[in-house]
Amino acid sequence: MSAASTTAASEAVRLAFVEMLGAERRLRARDQKCGPGELTHGQIRALFTIDVKGEATAGELAKAAELSPASVSTMLDHLERDGIVERRRSESDRRVVVVSLTGEGRELLEHRRAEWRTRWREALADVSDEHLAVAADVMHRMAGILDEL
Template sequence: MTNAREQAGAADDDVAEELRAAFGDLLRADRRLRSRDPKRPGALSYAQVRALVLLDADEEATAGQLAKAADLTPASVTAMLDQLEQEGMVQRRRSDEDRRLVVVSLTPRGSKLLEQKRATWRRCWQEAVSDLPERDIVAAAAVMRRMARMIDAF
């Protein structure tokens, strides 16, 4: 016969496994989103959004800074910037401080598209959690941050 402590340990293992499975589901959904989003007409890819967010926050950045923020290679960033510039979302120019550097900045069109993307995400998030108690949302955020630290330490 198992004692209460062994039963509690088995239950804890089951709960931890449920969390691991749910986290795996979340990561797979993220990968599907990253591959699906750029195929939608007029959609921005995950990397493009990350780059535009950095430009919105910092006003301008080099291709190297954008590569790091979007987790891309410099060659991929160059191709991405070519496309974004062609679509009128960013502009490139020589740095005033160091003419060897090319800096990228957001255009008004890029800023508008980024804000539309953010508004869509805010609406989706609000709809997804609107029926959850605040304590559950706070607990979920704490668990996600802990999982992020675990992955970073792995």
């Protein structure tokens, strides 16, 4: 591959990455317009974190959802009111409050996960495994660039 085509390809990746970041910002902005009974992007991210870890503190959820601790506290109030999560004192340190999913929360999250898996399969159905592996490598490198900033 020539230097000019490598530069053009790198620029195409950079522009696509900028486009993806913009789409993510627009998704977050739409969270403000979330209707009753719907979950925001931040709530979904927090719930996935709880699901992976089994339980999490409000601080861990704030970091995962990229929200302030005050926002997470309000979010947890709503999720707990709706029966999606429950809070309790940690058995190892009574000063710490941990959050876990309820049965209803687990069902809701699995439903969301199934929806996203369907979207991913449909969007990427015509892309080869080799191309997907290369795309994953590029995305990991882009994440590294952001982490270095």
